[in-house]
Amino acid sequence: MELVGKSTTEILQWAVQQFGDRVALACSFGAEDMVLIDMLSRLGKFKAFTLDTGRLHEETYQLMAKATRRYPQMELHIMFPDRAAVEQMVKEKGINLFYDSVENRKTCCYVRKIEPLSRALEGLDAWMTGVRADQTPHRATMEVVENDVIPISKRPIVKINPLLHWSYEQVWEYIRANQVPYNVLHDRGFPSIGCAPCTRAIEPGEDLRAGRWWWEQDNKECGLHVTAQGDLVRTNVT
Ligand code: SF4
Numbered sequence: 001m002e003l004v005g006k007s008t009t010e011i012l013q014w015a016v017q018q019f020g021d022r023v024a025l026a027c028s029f030g031a032e033d034m035v036l037i038d039m040l041s042r043l044g045k046f047k048a049f050t051l052d053t054g055r056l057h058e059e060t061y062q063l064m065a066k067a068t069r070r071y072p073q074m075e076l077h078i079m080f081p082d083r084a085a086v087e088q089m090v091k092e093k094g095i096n097l098f099y100d101s102v103e104n105r106k107t108c109c110y111v112r113k114i115e116p117l118s119r120a121l122e123g124l125d126a127w128m129t130g131v132r133a134d135q136t137p138h139r140a141t142m143e144v145v146e147n148d149v150i151p152i153s154k155r156p157i158v159k160i161n162p163l164l165h166w167s168y169e170q171v172w173e174y175i176r177a178n179q180v181p182y183n184v185l186h187d188r189g190f191p192s193i194g195c196a197p198c199t200r201a202i203e204p205g206e207d208l209r210a211g212r213w214w215w216e217q218d219n220k221e222c223g224l225h226v227t228a229q230g231d232l233v234r235t236n237v238t
Pocket of ligand 1: 053105106109112113194197198
């Protein structure tokens, strides 16, 4: 199927028809993910997975429970980090290691996000994400359908970004028009919602990713969306 000029729904239909139960939505229950959950639920049953890092906001868990009830079409897999790896990391570097250095922050993201993401992707041929081009300079270089690799094994996998060319305003127009549930933290100034210690509300006019790792100067990616370029963060935590 030629995807150029196709609507978001047509792209999702293509993804489900092409990959069947070998495609899943990677979902952190942000505004974009809720749009995709709502759209996919209109097409029938679908798979989704989320990474429970153990450090999420309570509001995110509340939305997770609400979305699971509202969208029975969604088969949600909650991925947890490897217990032994978390325990070793915390023992060696402390419970809030991410504030101490960029290296520590990347180590934490590797243990709590990248390794569980890799496990989730191993059972798939394609994954869908809610990334948008205007979120970061790196995301502006991405394509709606692109070749990716699984972070740890480096096995090729197709990555589908159906909302790549949506604006932030379009996302919220859809949410309001369709009464899609969303994380209440958005109403408190959080455009981007990740782990509780690493995200904060932003001021009007600030960059939409400014609340992520606010104590760092320029890196607003955790490694989940940079694998195709081989820019994966490696750590010595096993
Ligand atoms: S966002 Fe923060 S708490 Fe979450 S995995 Fe990364 S460093 Fe750890």
